[in-house]
Amino acid sequence: MSTLIDGLSLGSIYALIALGYTMVYGIAKMLNFAHGDVIMVGAYAILSTIALLGSPIAAIVVAILVCTVLGIFIEKLAYKPLRGASPLAVLITAIGVSYFLQSVAQLIYGAKSQPVTIGNFGSVAVGDTKISLAAIITLAAGAVIMSALTLFIKKTKMGRAMLAVSEDRGAAQLMGINVNKVITVTFAIGSALAAFASTFYLMQIPSTSPTLGAMPGIKAFTAAVIGGIGSIPGAMIGGMLLGIIEKISLSIPVLAPYTTALEFSLLILILLVKPTGLLGKLKREKV
Amino acid sequence: MLKIENLEVNYGMIKAIKGVSFEVNQGEVIALIGANGAGKTTILHTITGLVAAKAGKIEFEGQDLLKIPAHKIVGMGMAHVPEGRRIFQELTVYENLKLGAFIVNDKKRIEKNLEYVYAHFPRLKERKNQIAGTLSGGEQQMLAMGRALMSNPKIILMDEPSMGLSPILVSEIFQIIKEVSADGTTVLLVEQNAKKALAIADRAYVLETGNIALSGDAKELMNDENIKKAYLGE
Numbered sequence: 001m002s003t004l005i006d007g008l009s010l011g012s013i014y015a016l017i018a019l020g021y022t023m024v025y026g027i028a029k030m031l032n033f034a035h036g037d038v039i040m041v042g043a044y045a046i047l048s049t050i051a052l053l054g055s056p057i058a059a060i061v062v063a064i065l066v067c068t069v070l071g072i073f074i075e076k077l078a079y080k081p082l083r084g085a086s087p088l089a090v091l092i093t094a095i096g097v098s099y100f101l102q103s104v105a106q107l108i109y110g111a112k113s114q115p116v117t118i119g120n121f122g123s124v125a126v127g128d129t130k131i132s133l134a135a136i137i138t139l140a141a142g143a144v145i146m147s148a149l150t151l152f153i154k155k156t157k158m159g160r161a162m163l164a165v166s167e168d169r170g171a172a173q174l175m176g177i178n179v180n181k182v183i184t185v186t187f188a189i190g191s192a193l194a195a196f197a198s199t200f201y202l203m204q205i206p207s208t209s210p211t212l213g214a215m216p217g218i219k220a221f222t223a224a225v226i227g228g229i230g231s232i233p234g235a236m237i238g239g240m241l242l243g244i245i246e247k248i249s250l251s252i253p254v255l256a257p258y259t260t261a262l263e264f265s266l267l268i269l270i271l272l273v274k275p276t277g278l279l280g281k282l283k284r285e286k287v
Numbered sequence: 288m289l290k291i292e293n294l295e296v297n298y299g300m301i302k303a304i305k306g307v308s309f310e311v312n313q314g315e316v317i318a319l320i321g322a323n324g325a326g327k328t329t330i331l332h333t334i335t336g337l338v339a340a341k342a343g344k345i346e347f348e349g350q351d352l353l354k355i356p357a358h359k360i361v362g363m364g365m366a367h368v369p370e371g372r373r374i375f376q377e378l379t380v381y382e383n384l385k386l387g388a389f390i391v392n393d394k395k396r397i398e399k400n401l402e403y404v405y406a407h408f409p410r411l412k413e414r415k416n417q418i419a420g421t422l423s424g425g426e427q428q429m430l431a432m433g434r435a436l437m438s439n440p441k442i443i444l445m446d447e448p449s450m451g452l453s454p455i456l457v458s459e460i461f462q463i464i465k466e467v468s469a470d471g472t473t474v475l476l477v478e479q480n481a482k483k484a485l486a487i488a489d490r491a492y493v494l495e496t497g498n499i500a501l502s503g504d505a506k507e508l509m510n511d512e513n514i515k516k517a518y519l520g521e
Contacts, residue, residue: 157389164375164386170337171373173357174366176390176438281377 009135011243012142017220018235020190026230034097036217042198043208071191113209228280294343318484321494364441376420387437425456481518
């Protein structure tokens with residue numbers, strides 16, 4: 001029971017990050033490999049704000065603002081000039097942005113990992129089992145955030161514009177949709193979700209380093225691909241699946257050391273059986 | 288209303304459009320006919336800004352369209368029903384139509400436009416909650432046209448509305464184009480089905496490998512010996 005809750009809570013973190021990958025891929029048709037590092041920037045924003053103001057709530061708000069603005073800046077400065085360029089050029093730029101962010105963090109904060117305490121959450125007892133409160137908060141908040149995102153995309157004009165752009169950029173322009181604006185909003189939302197991910201991550205593992213974003217980033221990317229890159233429900237399901245598998249594997253002593261290998265094997269397996277991912281659709285290439 | 292002057296468009300090294308000029312006046316139905324690869328679709332894409340021009344001028348109600356970004360053109364009163372329909376396959380019929388009115392902010396007007404579209408395409412009303420990708424080819428064409436009409440266009444550009452449809456559906460679609468024109472919307476129609484296009488057009492231009500080869504009154508072109516041989520299969 002507690003393993004399952006832990007798994008779902010880790011899964012929520014992966015899902016929040018995976019949403020950033022998948023939305024940007026669906027709408028801007030690019031893999032933003034600097035996305036994991038936005039989480040790291042969010043973690044340092046939390047660290048600095050707590051050091052300055054002492055308030056964890058203020059720290060979360062600051063992290064969301066910093067990440068959102070950072071996401072918009074990255075898109076405007078690094079990716080927008082490359083619109084229409086070869087996908088490889090964009091991919092290499094994304095990797096460059098990733099190293100750039102890590103190096104800047106290292107310059108400012110140093111390479112060593114530093115402790116960050118958002119709060120002491122302890123655990124609650126349900127019957128015989130103890131369940132971590134941080135895990136419950138993460139799971140509940142994650143569910144609320146993801147429901148809000150789903151509602152936003154289904155019900156608002158901007159949400160529908162995002163769906164339209166992701167399906168057919170040209171046809172969306174013919175409807176009067178400003179594609180550049182939609183891409184900017186997508187980066188902003190993806191980065192804000194990353195800030196939430198930083199918060200929940202620090203609640204469970206209270207320390208940060210310049211490479212903090214690397215592993216959750218690559219795992220969330222894996223989750224997005226498992227779910228079907230470009231698909232929003234796919235990212236949520238992929239994230240949850242990966243989180244549960246990770247926690248279950250970690251709880252079994254024989255499997256524990258091989259957990260990461262197991263997760264990536266799952267990716268390979270799913271891609272072998274269904275190359276588009278669980279909810280991915282095969283796109284007809286337009287002539 | 289719409290004036291194209293010496294338009295040139297390149298795809299990389301290939302000259303797709305080599306100096307095309309033509310004109311559409313308010314209230315007219317203009318047919319642009321020609322074989323596959325003549326450049327018809329390219330011209331429409333250049334007019335609505337999806338493809339950049341190399342040289343020339345596209346003037347719509349006195350404004351130079353080549354200087355206006357694609358997403359602002361529909362707001363000027365020009366809708367485009369693209370080749371292959373390009374409806375949003377994963378959204379419902381209703382959501383597609385709502386996107387057609389993306390630039391319209393007045394809710395009452397959206398409702399009115401929706402009624403207008405449903406009146407012309409009762410099938411779309413029956414299927415308003417269906418996922419667009421599951422519609423038949425004819426229904427998808429109707430949806431693409433309905434979606435374009437949702438923006439209250441002064442002029443509507445239609446690219447191969449007859450493509451892949453059965454003769455009965457083609458007649459139905461052309462009947463609706465006539466109705467739309469009768470309601471006061473100017474129509475620029477691109478077609479390979481020259482017979483049908485010439486039958487409803489006021490004037491027509493014949494495009495051959497990037498140049499206008501012939502132009503004139505649609506009824507006269509229908510009786511032109513060369514046109515008969517090359518395009519009408521007689």
